[in-house]
Amino acid sequence: MSAYHALLSHFPVALWITATLIIVWRSLSAATLAQAAARLLPLLLLWAALMGLITFSAGLLIWPLEAVSASPLARNHLLAASWTLAYWVLLLALCWRGGNLIWHGSWRLLMPALALIGVTLLGVTGALGGHLIGNPTMIGSLLRALGWEIYTTFYLPGWMLVLTLAGALLFLGLAWLWRPRPTTTTRGGPQP
Amino acid sequence: MSPTSTAADRRLLFAGALFATLLLLAWLSHGRGIIRDDPQRNIVIPQQLLMPLTLQAAYNEEEIWFRYRWPAERPHIAMDMLRFDGQHWQRHGTSPVGQDPDGLYEDRLTMLVDDGRVAEFRLFGGYITAHGGQRFMSDAVDAANVRAHPHLGATLGASDVRKYLPATRQAPHDWDALVDADTLARQRQAGYFLDLWHWRAHRSNPVGMADDQHVAEYRLNDSGRGTFSSNQDSDTGLPHFMFDPSLGQPALRWSEITTTTDFDSRYFLSRDQAVPFDPQHPWQVGDTLPRLLLQHADGSRGAIRVVGSARWQDGHWELVLARALDTGFPLEDKILHDQGSYDLAVAVHRDASGSRWHYVSLPFQLGLGRDATLRADRFAGSAPDWSQRSSLELTLFYPGQVTYASLLSRRHAGAKAMRQGIPARARHSEQQLAHYAVEGEFRQQITRQWLWTLSAGLLLIVGFAATLFSLLPRPARSTS
Numbered sequence: 001m002s003a004y005h006a007l008l009s010h011f012p013v014a015l016w017i018t019a020t021l022i023i024v025w026r027s028l029s030a031a032t033l034a035q036a037a038a039r040l041l042p043l044l045l046l047w048a049a050l051m052g053l054i055t056f057s058a059g060l061l062i063w064p065l066e067a068v069s070a071s072p073l074a075r076n077h078l079l080a081a082s083w084t085l086a087y088w089v090l091l092l093a094l095c096w097r098g099g100n101l102i103w104h105g106s107w108r109l110l111m112p113a114l115a116l117i118g119v120t121l122l123g124v125t126g127a128l129g130g131h132l133i134g135n136p137t138m139i140g141s142l143l144r145a146l147g148w149e150i151y152t153t154f155y156l157p158g159w160m161l162v163l164t165l166a167g168a169l170l171f172l173g174l175a176w177l178w179r180p181r182p183t184t185t186t187r188g189g190p191q192p
Numbered sequence: 193m194s195p196t197s198t199a200a201d202r203r204l205l206f207a208g209a210l211f212a213t214l215l216l217l218a219w220l221s222h223g224r225g226i227i228r229d230d231p232q233r234n235i236v237i238p239q240q241l242l243m244p245l246t247l248q249a250a251y252n253e254e255e256i257w258f259r260y261r262w263p264a265e266r267p268h269i270a271m272d273m274l275r276f277d278g279q280h281w282q283r284h285g286t287s288p289v290g291q292d293p294d295g296l297y298e299d300r301l302t303m304l305v306d307d308g309r310v311a312e313f314r315l316f317g318g319y320i321t322a323h324g325g326q327r328f329m330s331d332a333v334d335a336a337n338v339r340a341h342p343h344l345g346a347t348l349g350a351s352d353v354r355k356y357l358p359a360t361r362q363a364p365h366d367w368d369a370l371v372d373a374d375t376l377a378r379q380r381q382a383g384y385f386l387d388l389w390h391w392r393a394h395r396s397n398p399v400g401m402a403d404d405q406h407v408a409e410y411r412l413n414d415s416g417r418g419t420f421s422s423n424q425d426s427d428t429g430l431p432h433f434m435f436d437p438s439l440g441q442p443a444l445r446w447s448e449i450t451t452t453t454d455f456d457s458r459y460f461l462s463r464d465q466a467v468p469f470d471p472q473h474p475w476q477v478g479d480t481l482p483r484l485l486l487q488h489a490d491g492s493r494g495a496i497r498v499v500g501s502a503r504w505q506d507g508h509w510e511l512v513l514a515r516a517l518d519t520g521f522p523l524e525d526k527i528l529h530d531q532g533s534y535d536l537a538v539a540v541h542r543d544a545s546g547s548r549w550h551y552v553s554l555p556f557q558l559g560l561g562r563d564a565t566l567r568a569d570r571f572a573g574s575a576p577d578w579s580q581r582s583s584l585e586l587t588l589f590y591p592g593q594v595t596y597a598s599l600l601s602r603r604h605a606g607a608k609a610m611r612q613g614i615p616a617r618a619r620h621s622e623q624q625l626a627h628y629a630v631e632g633e634f635r636q637q638i639t640r641q642w643l644w645t646l647s648a649g650l651l652l653i654v655g656f657a658a659t660l661f662s663l664l665p666r667p668a669r670s671t672s
Contacts, residue, residue, distance in 0.1 A: 067605040069639050072631050073624075074605060079646045086650050090657040094664070101665040106201040110208060117215075134619060148222065151627035155641040156218055156648065157225035164648040167214045171207070171655030178203060178662040 001061045002133060008055040009129065015048030016088055016122055023115040027108050038103065045092035052085045072153040073132050079154055080125040087118050200663055207659045214652060226637045227630060229290065233330045235633050236290025236549065238590050241626035243551045245538060245586045249568035250576035251560055256528055256568065257499065257514045259578055260301055264542045267504035269393045270449050270459045271298045274424060274431055276479040281429055283483060287546040289328065294450045298394035300541035301511060307526045307534055309383035310357060315615040317537040317555035320358055321407055324595050325367040327352035328547040333367060343370050348410055358596055359384060360409035365597035376409055380523050387526040389496055391511060395420045398460045399486050402496040402513050406524050414524040416491015420484040423461060431481045433466035443479035455503055462486040492521035534558045540588055551588035554617045589622040592629025
């Protein structure tokens with residue numbers, strides 16, 4: 001299954017990287033072609049998420065869960081893959097729901113930043129997978145230089161877990177507080 | 193820009209900044225809070241997980257020589273002392289959990305040698321000798337259970353479980369399920385044992401020797417007399433011998449022995465400087481006598497000699513050991529031959545640490561007059577010119593409590609590869625193995641924390657997504 005997982009992983013990786021390029025391009029340009037490419041994003045990201053899910057599932061079949069949860073490198077790979085998948089689903093939802101409106105105002109700056117975080121997660125996940133199957137890259141050394149020894153499990157101390165959970169709850173609270181309420185205006189919305 | 197959009201922008205900026213801050217804090221704080229010493233569970237993590245060692249080898253018609261060089265902050269050459277407290281002679285500096293607090297534990301170098309007849313050793317090195325229940329493991333077997341064992345206790349006189357080879361048990365992890373004595377004897381005839389060269393900075397170096405041992409169903413001494421024996425009466429607790437007063441003070445001073453790095457000072461007691469202990473001597477608090485009496489080894493156990501003087505200098509130990517190619521004890525030593533190929537693994541104890549707190553190498557091949565990971569070539573004359581010899585730079589690592597059975601279990605993703613005969617070196621670096629070893633000592637706690645981290649991260653992404661959703665600009669409803 002390891003070989004199939006590696007084979008399958010090319011699809012979401014390629015699609016998410018393509019999506020990143022389109023997001024960056026669209027954030028910089030309102031040209032007709034950039035707008036056309038951006039309209040493809042929901043479909044592209046949906047396809048990437050599906051392929052990502054299939055790749056993720058195939059990865060879970062390589063070793064017994066017992067082995068995955070006992071290996072620091074495998075734990076890290078699983079954690080990074082879970083976050084990557086969830087994160088790109090978030091971007092899919094934003095692109096889907098936001099449509100053309102996410103290319104205006106502050107969103108126009110936020111979108112490439114979000115995409116770059118996503119592609120970083122993707123790169124880390126892929127690099128860890130490479131280490132797992134015996135094809136290490138310099139990314140491992142780069143992460144080490146930045147403060148994370150990839151042969152040790154990435155876990156948060158208790159206080160940081162509390163802070164993270166508090167942050168998550170705060171976000172949910174803000175979402176409720178800032179939830180959109182029906183408004184009425186005269187004709188016309190934001191212009192591209 | 194409308195007031196509404198300005199407020200939305202501020203909220204977006206706040207959400208983004210909060211998310212980025214949490215990511216940054218997670219990055220800066222990860223990996224903390226679990227790994228800490230727990231002596232109650234025999235867990236002490238060394239400050240350094242890796243160390244280098246340089247190795248050279250050469251041989252002539254009669255002997256093989258090895259030259260080892262490794263760094264150490266300071267030499268530890270004293271151990272196992274009897275300190276007078278005013279009433280009793282108290283024992284200090286026995287095998288500690290982690291580092292001895294008084295610095296009283298000797299530096300050591302050990303080398304396992306095989307001639308290919310312990311097939312798993314070539315692939316996995318010393319891992320094949322590590323099993324659950326061994327002394328100083330978190331699940332160390334109780335001494336009474338070992339003493340009650342018909343072979344380990346009654347025959348060998350052991351009170352703990354030490355290194356053993358997997359096939360000496362009916363299942364590798366069953367420390368007490370030994371195969372029968374006849375099978376053990378036939379295994380020995382078939383060469384199923386590892387030769388163990390064991391140099392000790394206190395217990396063998398002062399008499400210019402290394403201990404010659406072997407590993408089979410236990411870590412066994414070769415036949416013959418060893419380099420040390422007890423200097424304490426088990427009934428009275430008094431020393432048998434003290435220093436000859438005609439040569440100086442009859443005892444050492446505690447404050448000196450715990451800090452000594454002077455090879456010319458008296459830090460050991462040998463037969464030629466010992467006289468029977470005088471209980472009437474006006475002993476002072478702090479007087480200290482070595483609990484071990486050193487002597488020249490003989491027989492198979494005395495087959496390995498130190499060439500010259502093994503000394504620590506400029507931050508490094510330098511040691512040369514020599515042994516006859518053929519010791520005449522083929523059931524306890526691996527006999528070496530010109531053009532032969534052998535499997536070796538080296539380990540070092542330093543920093544006043546004993547037992548399982550050592551640094552080990554992965555196995556490597558030695559070739560006598562033929563290419564191998566370490567090639568030994570013939571030398572003529574009284575000694576090899578080491579400056580003309582190739583050397584092997586090894587990285588030694590802390591092996592933790594990883595057992596052979598756990599490596600073959602479902603918990604190890606590489607178990608299948610091991611059964612296929614893929615060597616550890618093909619899949620793991622020493623750095624990786626060291627970190628895995630440390631994490632293995634906290635497996636349950638780390639797994640639990642990792643699961644929490646994974647879940648908290650997902651929840652954070654969901655929360656962030658919900659906030660961004662709430663801030664998505666909506667096309668305004670038209671009233672016209």
